Amino acid sequence: MSVVAVSEEVRHALDHNIPVVALESTIIAHGLPRPSNVEAAQGWEAQIRSGGGVPATVAIIDGVPRVGLSESELELIAMTEVPKASVRDIPIVMGQGLSGATTVASTAFIAQAAGVRVFATGGLGGVHRGASESFDESADIPILATTPITVVSAGVKSILDIGATLERCETSSIPILGYQTTTFPAFWLRESPFALDWRVDSPEEVAAIMSSRDSLGLRSGLIVANPVPADQQWDPITHDRILAQALHEAHEAGIRGHDVTPFLLAFIQQNSAGESLKVNLDLVTNNVAVALAIATAWTKR
Numbered sequence: 001m002s003v004v005a006v007s008e009e010v011r012h013a014l015d016h017n018i019p020v021v022a023l024e025s026t027i028i029a030h031g032l033p034r035p036s037n038v039e040a041a042q043g044w045e046a047q048i049r050s051g052g053g054v055p056a057t058v059a060i061i062d063g064v065p066r067v068g069l070s071e072s073e074l075e076l077i078a079m080t081e082v083p084k085a086s087v088r089d090i091p092i093v094m095g096q097g098l099s100g101a102t103t104v105a106s107t108a109f110i111a112q113a114a115g116v117r118v119f120a121t122g123g124l125g126g127v128h129r130g131a132s133e134s135f136d137e138s139a140d141i142p143i144l145a146t147t148p149i150t151v152v153s154a155g156v157k158s159i160l161d162i163g164a165t166l167e168r169c170e171t172s173s174i175p176i177l178g179y180q181t182t183t184f185p186a187f188w189l190r191e192s193p194f195a196l197d198w199r200v201d202s203p204e205e206v207a208a209i210m211s212s213r214d215s216l217g218l219r220s221g222l223i224v225a226n227p228v229p230a231d232q233q234w235d236p237i238t239h240d241r242i243l244a245q246a247l248h249e250a251h252e253a254g255i256r257g258h259d260v261t262p263f264l265l266a267f268i269q270q271n272s273a274g275e276s277l278k279v280n281l282d283l284v285t286n287n288v289a290v291a292l293a294i295a296t297a298w299t300k301r
């Protein structure tokens with residue numbers, strides 16, 4: 001797709017079978033506080049380079065969807081107010097000549113259009129609690145249903161309806177592979193109450209499954225669910241207490257619809273003395289490592 005601008009570094013890597021890992025920018029612009037967001041984004045890029053790969057951070061800059069950002073483009077996304085752009089927003093942000101931070105859905109869409117096959121993120125969007133009335137479901141799921149990219153994530157946040165999210169993935173024929181686990185992770189925690197049907201233990205297995213999917217002409221994405229290591233997870237008792245408080249406060253304050261998620265996330269961040277943020281940063285770092293291993297195994301096929 002020629003409207004997508006691919007950086008020289010990413011182009012070179014794709015042409016020479018060097019592992020490439022896509023990274024999203026909504027987590028940088030809206031998911032993490034400044035200035036730890038810039039440091040974290042630069043850190044994940046450095047982590048990929050030092051592991052022999054090439055990072056492909058995706059964003060829309062002045063109307064151009066970009067795969068692989070310069071230092072100043074990364075800073076622009078991190079330090080200025082830019083809209084969160086999912087797939088429905090891409091043509092608007094482009095047409096208006098604006099800049100935007102890409103979600104899992106739009107990062108997957110743009111990266112895949114450039115030929116990138118593996119993507120590391122923190123948490124996926126999913127079905128919100130109360131979605132049977134609000135219809136609030138992330139576009140991440142329907143877009144991954146038709147976008148052949150492998151996304152490494154630590155599951156979804158417990159502020160979502162995890163069971164409904166898993167059902168939606170099944171209906172949408174998006175395979176979920178537990179990475180060295182048979183339990184779907186809940187972002188800050190290693191385990192949600194939900195079991196997974198499939199487990200893999202190595203990056204080579206994921207690459208083999210990607211290959212099988214391609215050979216069938218399937219266009220679905222693949223979710224690799226990678227739990228945060230046990231010694232890095234949030235203390236489950238503290239997590240449950242603060243989540244319950246956050247849900248209670250949101251209810252008491254009459255917060256509804258699209259305001260619920262930002263309210264809950266802000267509450268959790270403000271009331272966890274930096275703990276939830278630390279886990280968030282650590283789990284992305286772990287996902288980047290697994291994504292790089294998968295991208296490396298993919299280049300060997």
Ligand code: PSU
Pocket residue numbers: 024026027030031086102103104105122123124125126137138139140157187
């Ligand atoms: N989950 C997180 N942190 C995030 C997001 C999800 O724990 O920053 C971001 C991702 O970019 C994801 C998007 O793709 O939110 C989903 O938003 P929505 O529900 O509006 O589609």
Ligand code: MN
Pocket residue numbers: 136137138
């Ligand atoms: Mn939504």
